[in-house]
Amino acid sequence: MRLVGTLAGQDEAVPHDPVALFAAHRLSLVRLAVLLVDDLGTAEDVVQDAFAGFVGRSRPLDDPDRALAYLRTAVVNNARSALRRRRTARAYVVPRDVEPDGPDGRLILAEEHREVLAALDRLAPRQREVLVLRYWSGLSEAEIADALGISRGAVKSTASRALDALESIMEGSR
Amino acid sequence: MTATRTEDRLVAALQARAEQVRPEDLAPLVTPEPVRGRPRWGAYALAAAAIAAVVAAPFAVDAVRDPSAPEPGPAAPSASPVPSPVPSPSTDATPPAPKGRLHTVRGTADVDGDRQPDAVTMTYRTGREVPTFDLHVSVTLATGEQSTATADVSWVPSLEPARDIDGDGRDLLVVRAEGGDSDVPQLFAYRQGRLQHLATAYDSPPLTDGVDAEGRVLRWWFDAEGRMFSARSTQPLGQRTAVRVEVYRWTVRPAPGGGPVLGATRLAGTQCFDLVKDEAPHPC
Numbered sequence: 001m002r003l004v005g006t007l008a009g010q011d012e013a014v015p016h017d018p019v020a021l022f023a024a025h026r027l028s029l030v031r032l033a034v035l036l037v038d039d040l041g042t043a044e045d046v047v048q049d050a051f052a053g054f055v056g057r058s059r060p061l062d063d064p065d066r067a068l069a070y071l072r073t074a075v076v077n078n079a080r081s082a083l084r085r086r087r088t089a090r091a092y093v094v095p096r097d098v099e100p101d102g103p104d105g106r107l108i109l110a111e112e113h114r115e116v117l118a119a120l121d122r123l124a125p126r127q128r129e130v131l132v133l134r135y136w137s138g139l140s141e142a143e144i145a146d147a148l149g150i151s152r153g154a155v156k157s158t159a160s161r162a163l164d165a166l167e168s169i170m171e172g173s174r
Numbered sequence: 175m176t177a178t179r180t181e182d183r184l185v186a187a188l189q190a191r192a193e194q195v196r197p198e199d200l201a202p203l204v205t206p207e208p209v210r211g212r213p214r215w216g217a218y219a220l221a222a223a224a225i226a227a228v229v230a231a232p233f234a235v236d237a238v239r240d241p242s243a244p245e246p247g248p249a250a251p252s253a254s255p256v257p258s259p260v261p262s263p264s265t266d267a268t269p270p271a272p273k274g275r276l277h278t279v280r281g282t283a284d285v286d287g288d289r290q291p292d293a294v295t296m297t298y299r300t301g302r303e304v305p306t307f308d309l310h311v312s313v314t315l316a317t318g319e320q321s322t323a324t325a326d327v328s329w330v331p332s333l334e335p336a337r338d339i340d341g342d343g344r345d346l347l348v349v350r351a352e353g354g355d356s357d358v359p360q361l362f363a364y365r366q367g368r369l370q371h372l373a374t375a376y377d378s379p380p381l382t383d384g385v386d387a388e389g390r391v392l393r394w395w396f397d398a399e400g401r402m403f404s405a406r407s408t409q410p411l412g413q414r415t416a417v418r419v420e421v422y423r424w425t426v427r428p429a430p431g432g433g434p435v436l437g438a439t440r441l442a443g444t445q446c447f448d449l450v451k452d453e454a455p456h457p458c
Contacts, residue, residue: 023203030200031192044201045275045300049307049330077329081350084332109190116187135181136188149384150449153415157450167180 021067022051029075035132036079038121046082050074072137073147080125119169127162134159275300283313283336285364287343290316292364294347296333307331311347311362313369321369325360327351334359337400340425346372358382359394363426365434372426375437379406379422391417393447394424395454405455408444416448419455 026047033043050071109117120128126148133139133147141159145152277298282291293314298307309331312322329351336345347362347369358381361372374381381404382392389410396402405419422438429435447455 026203027195027197027200031195034195035188035192040195040199043195046330049300053329074329081330081332084334084350109187109194112183113187113190116183117191120184120187131184132188135185136192151411151413151415153413154450157415163180163184166184170180 018051018055018067021071025068025071026051029071032072032132032137033075033079035136036076036129037082042082043079046075046078049078069143069146072133073149076129076133076147080129083125115170116166119166122169123162123165127158127165130155130158131162131166279333281333281336283345283347284343285313285336285345285347285369286315288316289343292316294333294336296331296347296349298327298331300330307351309349309351309360311349311369311371313347313364315364321364321367323362323369323371325349325351325362325371327360331360337396337402339396339400339402341399341401346426361436363434365426370434372434372436373429375427375429375435378424378436378438379404379420381424381436381438385411391419391447391449393419393454397454403454404438405445405447407447411449415450416446418444418458419447421445421455 029047029050030040030043033046034040037043037046051074053074054067054071120131123131129148130144133144134141139147141152141155144155148155150158277300279296281294281296283294284290285292285294295312295314296310297312298309300307307327307330309325309327310322311325311333312320314320327349331349331351334348334350336347338345344364349360349362351358351360358374362369363372364370380386380392381394383394384392386392386406389412391407391411392404394402394404402424404422404424406422407417407419409417411417421441421444423441424436424438426434427437444458445455446452446458
């Protein structure tokens with residue numbers, strides 16, 4: 001199995017200057033957010049707000065090398081809040097830019113990918129977060145536990161149940 | 175379908191979706207400037223409530239204005255006759271114009287217990303150059319009377335369904351601002367003729383979702399009747415997912431200074447809580 005690992009982060013050279021950090025990792029953070037909230041506009045807001053919170057911390061991080069991990073956690077938390085607000089607004093229709101009409105057509109998702117993403121959308125928020133952090137960000141169980149504030153055991157069981165649920169949803173849709 | 179096959183499909187789908195977002199798709203980079211000395215909400219709850227009275231009038235206009243009109247902001251604390259709890263980032267006495275995207279969420283609740291729906295509006299701004307979200311919560315009673323309160327949150331707030339935690343017919347407005355050091359519910363009560371942001375009593379346990387400095391898990395929730403509870407594990411979580419917890423019931427009570435605060439009363443015994451299986455603790 002291949003992991004993308006775009007935001008594994010801990011082994012990357014992380015700039016200590018907040019602006020450089022943001023510029024260097026903004027795209028990856030927005031991509032992480034879009035996998036959690038579905039639309040680009042909300043994803044950009046989520047990341048911008050996460051960075052605003054990071055810059056405005058009342059006390060510096062004990063370990064500057066953990067800045068990226070802090071931002072990742074903030075993005076996940078803000079994405080969860082955004083999803084919660086959607087549930088609160090009854091008439092809200094989730095914006096879909098899953099299939100942007102690119103000029104050369106290369107942006108259109110394959111049917112098999114759309115099926116997986118639709119199933120992912122039906123999972124509980126925590127299950128979706130664990131799967132995205134595991135299978136797109138390429139984080140270890142310990143790193144996911146750190147990002148979500150839960151135990152490694154909870155990560156393991158949540159991931160297992162989420163995969164089972166994903167599989168059931170996709171099988172049931174056929 | 176095997177688990178490995180599902181995982182491979184998941185990896186491919188996530189990568190394909192992520193790569194749809196290209197650098198040129200992003201809005202121009204805006205980097206917020208740091209602000210030193212951001213106050214904690216609890217420490218300034220009373221001052222914030224005082225400011226609420228000052229900002230109420232302009233906010234009420236903002237809440238009902240034409241959405242297509244330019245966005246006026248609430249009166250700046252520096253222009254008020256009471257001391258501001260927010261340190262000014264500069265010595266310029268001219269209040270800056272509000273920046274960022276204005277978000278408005280509306281709902282209804284019966285905040286005064288007259289069995290008539292009252293209009294609730296929450297506004298906040300994102301994309302600002304300061305790390306707070308300019309949160310305002312206002313209510314317009316069925317009688318037409320308006321009142322506004324503010325709170326300092328450093329994470330994007332969301333308006334939750336209102337709850338009558340005391341069972342006295344008066345709903346409390348509930349705002350979540352999840353993450354970082356503001357991962358606590360922000361509750362607003364209509365008491366003494368105005369909407370007030372509730373601080374927690376000094377002798378109450380932490381009201382948050384997370385883990386405390388000693389590794390004990392913390393949770394808070396509402397039951398089906400709208401009552402509010404929190405729990406704290408008796409032992410550090412460690413690698414376990416099932417723990418025993420102390421459970422607290424939260425109610426609105428008068429503070430020594432006269433205003434309302436949130437206070438907790440511990441329930442007898444302990445309960446069981448599995449972080450993976452349970453939404454809330456339950457009798458063992």
